[in-house]
Amino acid sequence: MQVNPYLHYNGNCEEAFKFYEKAIGAKIGVIMHVEGSPAAEHMPPSMAKKVLHAQMTIDGEVVMASDAPPEHFEKMQGFSVCLQAEDPVEGGKRFAALAEGGTIKMPFGATFWSKGFGMCVDKFGVPWMVNSAPE
Template sequence: MQINPYLFYDGNCEAAFTYYEKALGGKIELMLRNEEAPPEMPSPPERKKKIMHARISIDGQVLMASDAPPEHFHKPQGFSVSLTVGDPAEAERKFNALCEGGSINMPLGKTFFSKGFGMVIDQFGIPWMVNCPLDQYSH
């Protein structure tokens, strides 16, 4: 069995995944647009270029997402995508990249459980936690 986060964006899924590919070292594996669906699954003209399903791999972990139809989009809340990074310098680099155009909820800093932990909402509205755990908390 596999468990993966599935994120819903407010029309900016492609921009988000393109950014994550660059900033987090990910690899977009799939970017399926509404216009690529079979004829029996029509979409309004303004949604043709929107993303029906996307998949990105980041260090062997998979995030999936799509652009939610406007009437179904809700601002993300009640969760964070957790990014665990072994090297403190790399954790700081990734945290800073996620902060670009976003807002910091908790600056990256040392904690009793971590060499560096911080929380941010990225420029696409997705909440993230970046953690560089101490060895005894890395499992």
């Protein structure tokens, strides 16, 4: 069994995935749009170019997502997507990339449990934690 986060975006899923591809080296495997899918006849025309389903991997770990219809979108909260980096320098770089244009909740730095840890919300509203190996 595998546990994978499934994120719901407010109409900018594809933009977010392309950002993660550049910022942290994510590999996009699937981006399926509403238009051209069997779901199109059940969705409003405004959703045609939106993402029905997307999948990417970050260092081999799968994250899935889609665009939520506007009337169903809810702000992401109550969780964080956590990246574990063996090297604190690499962790710091990934943290800085994710935080660009977003909000830093806890700057990346040494803690009592880690050589580097930080929390941010990216410009798409996704909460992230980046943690590096313990001392």
